[in-house]
Amino acid sequence: MALLADFGINADDIDIPSNELEDGIYDFEVGSVYVKNGSKAHPDRSWIIIEYIIGDTGLRKSELFELPQDPENMTDKETQRLGYYVSRLVDLGVPREKVNDVDDEDLIGLRGTLQLYSQAGKGANAGKMYQNIKNVRVDKSASADSQPQPKVARKTAASNPFA
Numbered sequence: 001m002a003l004l005a006d007f008g009i010n011a012d013d014i015d016i017p018s019n020e021l022e023d024g025i026y027d028f029e030v031g032s033v034y035v036k037n038g039s040k041a042h043p044d045r046s047w048i049i050i051e052y053i054i055g056d057t058g059l060r061k062s063e064l065f066e067l068p069q070d071p072e073n074m075t076d077k078e079t080q081r082l083g084y085y086v087s088r089l090v091d092l093g094v095p096r097e098k099v100n101d102v103d104d105e106d107l108i109g110l111r112g113t114l115q116l117y118s119q120a121g122k123g124a125n126a127g128k129m130y131q132n133i134k135n136v137r138v139d140k141s142a143s144a145d146s147q148p149q150p151k152v153a154r155k156t157a158a159s160n161p162f163a
Helices: 076-091 096-101
Strands: 024-037 046-054 060-066 111-120 129-138
Touching (some): 024 060, 060 129, 076 096, 076 129
Antiparallel strands (some): 024 111, 111 129
16 A cells, blocks of 8 residues: 555645755855764765755755865865865854864854855766855854854755765
């Protein structure tokens, strides 16, 4: 017997929700910041992930910043990736000289605007579309001391990690 049949539900007329937003500029609040160690495809890699809650939609968009595998001997590509992370922290209002001291609590609850834009993947990801984040701007009218407490993410919020 079908799973929904026991409940008398016919899903033929139910729309499938889309978690993708159109490209454009949106208000955001930093909802969470954490380190992810490993994935199925890359068990030996780690990332710092910043999740933005987009407007009043409850949807989340994630930005992943891959950490170097050996911080004592970083490759040029790893140094470049770390540079993107440092740049994003500066975009989020962290003074350059304080980047090494940032904790998740310093970022959660920050508000501002960001731009979502889509582009086709390259190399092994050719043919796939990815929605990325750029032009992150923090609302400078609110000081760090007056930042609101972070909102509790709605249960319908969806993450969209991308490479």
